Amino acid sequence: MNVLFLGYGKMGSALGDAWLQSGWVKEVVALDPGASATGKAKIFRQAADLPHMRFDLVVAAVKPAMASQVIEALPVEVWDRATLVSVMAGVSCDELERASGSRAPVVRAMPNTPVMVNRGCTGLYSATLTDPAALERVRNLFGAVGVAVWVNEESQMHAITAISGSGPAYYHLFSEALADVGVRLGLPHELSALLAANTALGAATLQCAPEADFAQLRRNVTSPNGTTAAAIDVFEAGGALRALVQSATEAAQQRSVELSQGN
Ligand SMILES: NC(=O)c1ccc[n+]([C@@H]2O[C@H](COP(=O)([O-])OP(=O)(O)OC[C@H]3O[C@@H](n4cnc5c(N)ncnc54)[C@H](OP(=O)(O)O)[C@@H]3O)[C@@H](O)[C@H]2O)c1
Known part of the structure; x- marks a missing residue:
């Protein structure tokens, strides 16, 4: 070919x-x-x-x-x-x-x-x-x-653009934020970035296992009253993170629609 x-x-x-x-x-x-x-x-x-x-x-x-x-x-x-x-x-x-x-x-x-x-x-x-x-x-x-x-x-191509086409940037942004916080908490930047990237890789590998259930994987890390629970409570307060993910992804989809209309 x-x-x-x-x-x-x-x-x-x-x-x-x-x-x-x-x-x-x-x-x-x-x-x-x-x-x-x-x-x-x-x-x-x-x-x-x-x-x-x-x-x-x-x-x-x-x-x-x-x-x-x-x-x-x-x-x-x-x-x-x-x-x-x-x-x-x-x-x-x-x-x-x-x-x-x-x-x-x-x-x-x-x-x-x-x-x-x-x-x-x-x-x-x-x-x-x-x-x-x-x-x-x-x-x-x-x-x-x-x-x-x-x-x-x-029309599904707009959703694919918003989820997986642009998606790597969303994960990179989250890793950037996590690595920056690691530095604020006292880690050298290189180590903090290494931890953020490899945590993303490890979590993604678990998510790609056949029949993986994302919510169950999250619960597996989240002991009641533990450290993860403390963080997840903040992410989930008032549905803040999910609402942000929804509005950001819808903005990407809308932009894809606009591009298809020549705007
Ligand atoms: N990057 C992504 O994550 C991604 C994901 C999915 C889809 N896409 C799509 O892939 C396309 C390219 O994106 P990209 O990120 O690869 O952009 P890019 O790196 O800027 O590549 C576009 C290439 O086209 C060249 N070019 C400019 N005028 C041309 C002409 N008249 N004839 C032939 N080639 C010409 C550019 O050269 P110059 O740099 O010299 O102008 C550049 O090398 C976009 O339509 C984008 O929507 C990108």
């Missing part, structure tokens, strides 16, 4: 380099005016420089605002046998189909940054890719860098 990336920044290169390394993809060509040639991907600065070749997949990974312009600039032969996969937040299937002149089936994918360490989460949606083998191939590609799931409704 060979893949053309439009944009080879953080997300594009994370996927392209991982796919090359895993052997799922034989050749990666990338169109990116700024990217430097690292790894095995062949980088080209402009559409006119692209080699005359057919691609199995065209992965659009530029900023959402330039999506249409970059896709429209491609030579039509690119679409001979390609599927267009967009990882761009809030760019609708309609816009992608318009930009590609409806020459290719269109897939929307919402990965997250842990794809860089093969622990990503990717939500996938398509209305135009219907062949079961082709659907499985796309799922396997994103499955090579973590967990990948198809959803049935395009």
Whole structure:
């Protein structure tokens, strides 16, 4: 399989380099005016420089605002046998189909940054890719860098963006806050950060066990009247933490809706 990336920044290169390394993809060509040639991907600065070749997949990974312009600039032969996969937040299937002149089936994918360490989460949606083998191939590609799931409704991509697309930043923010408090409580910063990060990793590993029940895992750490209970009482007072998580995540979802409307 060979893949053309439009944009080879953080997300594009994370996927392209991982796919090359895993052997799922034989050749990666990338169109990116700024990217430097690292790894095995062949980088080209402009559409006119692209080699005359057919691609199995065209992965659009530029900023959402330039999506249409970059896709429209491609030579039509690119679409001979390609599927267009967009990882761009809030760019609708309609816009992608318009930009590609409806020459290719269109897939929307919402990965997250842990794809860089093969622990990503990717939500996938398509209305135009219907062949079961082709659907499985796309799922396997994103499955090579973590967990990948198809959803049935395009509108669910907004929720996926808010939960797992943006989600790593929420956990990083919590770790930042926890590590900062550790320093205030007398720990050296390096040690406090090490404890925060590895606690997140350990807790996430428990949460990923089959049949894990998050509330039960929390109760397992929380002895009555103990130290954890003292902290959880503060987090849960008046539903404060849950309300904050809800309003923050709804803000991310709303922003995804706005981006899809071109705002
Ligand atoms: N990062 C995430 O966590 C994440 C998660 C899910 C989805 N996404 C989506 O992934 C997309 C890319 O995000 P990113 O974080 O990878 O951004 P990024 O690092 O800025 O990557 C975008 C790349 O596109 C390049 N570019 C600019 N103009 C171009 C053109 N005309 N043709 C081809 N390439 C061009 C940029 O080059 P310059 O830097 O030189 O402008 C940059 O290398 C976004 O649409 C975002 O919604 C990101």
